[in-house]
Amino acid sequence: MWPVRPSSTPSARARWTALGAVLACTLLLAGALGARADDVADQKRKADRRIAALSQQLEGTSAALAKAYVNLEKTRAAIPVAQQRLAESQAALARAQQAQAQAEATEARAIAAEAQARAHNEAVAQKLAVAQANEARAADKLKKTGTELASSQDALDAYAAEVFQGGAVTESQLGMVFGSTSPQDFADRLVMADTASAVASDTIDRLAAMTADSTATKAYLTSVRAEVAELKRQAEAALRAAEAASAVATTAREEAVVAKNNAVTATSNAAAARADLDSLNSKQTAFAADLKVQRSDERAQLAEAEREAARLKAILVERARQAKLAEQKRLAKLKAEREARIRAERAKAAAAARNGKTYTPKIPAPVQSDPTPSNYLSYPAYGRTTSGFGMRWHPVLQKWMLHDGLDWGIACGTPVRAAAPGTVIRAGWRASGWGNQVLIDHGIHRGVDLVTSYNHLSSIVAWGGTVQRGQLIGYSGTTGYSTGCHLHFGVYEDGTPVNPRNWL
Incomplete structure (x- = not known):
């Protein structure tokens, strides 16, 4: 299990650094696609302007022929754009698939690193638990040994006092030997003294052993406590490493999801671009066939229009001839009328002169043929x-x-x-x-x-x-x-x- 540390959180810096790298790559890819999209849009605008100009060139053409030709030209203009879009979509798909593979590989490495960090953390935690248990047992043993050591020391001190000082009630052991009343009593007292000495000696030996054991236990406890402190430090480091590995794994999973979504989108875009190109190619074939039929009809209609124009011209030429003749007659008449009027005016002036009078002839203005x-x-x-x-x-x-x-x-x-x-x-x-x-x-x-x-x-x-x-x-x-x-x-x-x- 993981050691629980209060208020422990994943490393935000590690997560955001990795996630920032993913977003940067995504933005770079989007920027590149945006620049190419601008190129495609510019091509489309130029093609649209050229198609619009065809309307003026085709003015006076049958609607069916104009429609067939404009449709064909639209597909001709759209096919290179569609081809470029397809190429860019396929390139974007390749990049997205590569990014997805790299992201999934990074995710796998991050998950493995996280598992390794978790395992290391678990191992350190187990070692720490064992060391802490050993520390507790050593402390208990040292405490128990200290109690027994104190008790034995007290008994030995009491024994020494009895041997060398005696008591107010009980006779000292030395007094027991020298105060015997018979040899048998002396022997008995001597055996009792040896027994007491043996007991004292055993007590001293046990006291020495307990003292040595207590010293060893203290040394062991000191060593175990140092080990516990080191294992705690290692546990903290292992926990931080595990948390960092978890954050990296989380970011790697997010990156893999983004890369996969990009690959799905790129796949869809490439498929749509391919479908558009295939549709344009099919339409172009159909429009080309339709244009061939309409061109044939247009030539026949144009021949008829030329014959109609010739007939109209003949009519207008004849009307012009007749109008000019009528205009000539009108002008001739006006000129004749003017000449007659001039002669009449001059006759009036001559008659007035013969009668001794003065008359100024009124000469009409010249006839103007073109006042337009x-x-x-x-x-x-x-x-x-x-x-x-x-x-x-x-x-x-x-x-x-x-x-x-x-x-x-x-x-x-x-x-x-x-x-x-x-x-x-x-x-x-x-x-x-x-x-x-x-x-x-x-x-x-x-x-x-x-x-x-x-x-x-x-x-x-x-x-x-x-x-x-x-x-x-x-x-x-x-x-x-x-x-x-x-x-x-x-x-x-x-x-x-x-x-x-x-x-x-």
């Missing part, structure tokens, strides 16, 4: 420009394509208004990708027939007839080939798309 300002068109809606006019690389079809207008990012349902007075020449659904579209012909301006287009509308208000500047013609949306709510605004000069900013 550079900012003739008003903004049909206001929003952030998400895509400008110009050639744009199509990442799916792998070709340069013209983005023939301006895209403004506005919420679906935002009012869209006519950019200038004109006539609605087309309103309705266009299967070529524009969705709900309104086309307004504004007539001849700066020598060209000016037409504006409003595309991807959620609904149309002006289905035909003439409209005024700022008049509501519909509401913005994301119909047709659109990746989000916005307004695609286009401008045509004689049927050819131009940058709308030239007119805004």
Whole structure:
């Protein structure tokens, strides 16, 4: 059994030192994983920005193709991140398993050390108990010997007094010898004297033996007491060692539990990372197949859209030709009317001169063919420009394509208004990708027939007839080939798309 010491507690310093080492290792591991997590998160943010930029590149693409391509690109961007996470999770698992093995080995050593310390403490305690029992027996023996020694000494002292001094009542032994009345009486008295002397001698011998035994017992008691004191010191040291070993074992068990939990978590993380990667690989295969189908459909739809654009251009070119002819006729008529008026005014001046009067002819101003300002068109809606006019690389079809207008990012349902007075020449659904579209012909301006287009509308208000500047013609949306709510605004000069900013 362990010696019980009042208010004995395990060494807090030993426990917290070891536990601090475990926590430090855990924090270092967590810090390393946190740094790697930041790297992964940074990669994900970059990938997300790149995916978001695809929306602008894919504007004017069918929703199905855009979705298939974006899905594929998302998996492409996510796979390296998932691979890195898997590698880091597997590395963390290896570290956690190694830490667990080391912690369990430390725990085993600590438990063995604790058992050894307990055994040593028990052995010392047993030795101490034996030494204390020997001390008690030696003390009892010394006490008993002291009592017997005192009694024998008293008897011997009494005997000596009787031999050499005699008593008032009983005759001394010497008197007994010399006071005999006959030889027989003398002999008897001599035998009695010898007997008394023998008894005295035995008493003296026993007294000497008891004295020697008492001296030996005292020496033994002194030795035993020194042994007891040393064993007490050893017992205290053994108890402290056992308590320290117990504290280390407790800390080692806590460390092993932490390491095991870390290993379990790392195993779960590695399994989840592997599952995520496998899922991404499966999705990528499916998305690639879907993209192949959608790309084929897109090419067919693009061919149809190009034919539709060619038909629209032909229509607008013809309208421009007719409008220019009409404009030429209008200008010719105005010029003829001006010439006729000038001639009439000059005739009036000549007639007045013949009659001796003065008349100043009123010459009409020259006919102006193009009074249109550079900012003739008003903004049909206001929003952030998400895509400008110009050639744009199509990442799916792998070709340069013209983005023939301006895209403004506005919420679906935002009012869209006519950019200038004109006539609605087309309103309705266009299967070529524009969705709900309104086309307004504004007539001849700066020598060209000016037409504006409003595309991807959620609904149309002006289905035909003439409209005024700022008049509501519909509401913005994301119909047709659109990746989000916005307004695609286009401008045509004689049927050819131009940058709308030239007119805004």
